[in-house]
Amino acid sequence: MNHLMKIWKQPGFMLLLVALLVACSGASEDKAAAGLDPPDHLHDAAWLVTAYQNSEGELFDVLEGTEITASFSQERADGGTVYGFSGCNEYHGVYNTSPENNVWPGIDLVFDTQNACSDEIMEQERAYITALSFSRQWVIDGLEMIFTKSEYDAETESNVDVTTVAFDYTGEAEAFSREEEEFVIPEDGLEFTYTFEDDDEEWITGFADLPADYDPAIYELDSEWTELPDDLEGHGIFMQGHNRSDDLFMFLKREVDGLNPGATYLATFQLILASNVPEGLSGIGGSPGESVYVKVGATTEESTRATRPRKGKT
Secondary structure, eight states, X not given: OOOEEEEEEOSOSOEXXXXXXXXXXXXXXXXXXXXXXXXXXXXXXXXXXXXXXXXXXXXXXXXXXXXXXXXXXXXXXXEEEEEEEOSSSEEEEEEEBOTTSBBSSOOEEEESOOOOOOHHHHHHHHHHHHHHHTOOEEEEETTEEEEEEEEEETTTXXXXXXXEEEEEEEEEOOOOOOOOOOOOOOSSOOOOOOOOSSSOTTOEEEEESSOTTOOHHHHOOEEEEEEOOXXXXXXXXXXXXXXTTSOOEEEEEOOOOOOOTTOOOOOOOOXXXXXXXXXXXXXXXXXXXXXXXXEOOOOSSOOOOOOOOBTTBO
């Protein structure tokens, strides 16, 4: 999806833009003896994870003595809730599918428990959740399924499909249900408002999921505090990027103060976004408008970029 996209952001908390494309393949020959009828769709199927893409970008088997599961409970024609056990904690999230077996706009996951395990298991959990969240396509072959995404290979200057998660089918998925958590909400509430009228209000911009040695001339990355486009009043944070890697991730982040340590908070967000991309356009790999997604969230730890090896390069 090679396109130039510009955005301006107004009040919010954290903005994540993701543009990812994938394709996939799989194989299954020796699991027919399990006595299960192969599923014909992701919906209402339960799976046991056999491998996942680790933090080094390699497909890694699930640790011996641990188990990772994923069940996809259909709640509407094009998606529902994915839930399971990630090796130390239970999780759930929303998933969406398309007729072409795409997972759009990805899988948003949250933890339902806050258990602590060994460093090795916790690292596996983080890697699995990341791999599942960034998967963009799936294919079922008999009693096996794989999720994949597309990554840019600087050596061949092309996109390659990589497996993010591999599964074995275990049966039909039950409908998702869980007890509602009791959130701690301060009596007066806390509100953080950012209008960007005078400056950037300490918001930090950044770009990720692109080659470490990317060519600035073709990616055209840019961000600044500036006036909003014509016909709009006020100021905002401008961000621009040309999605050469099919994975370009543009983000803004900011630390907030005044929260109580150890408390659980329910956060809600309001975001005003302006874009120069109209609806209904076509592009390589998808629309430069509808196939680019906005995510807003909060985390207890600062998200940072990291450089990792990829096919002999970083």
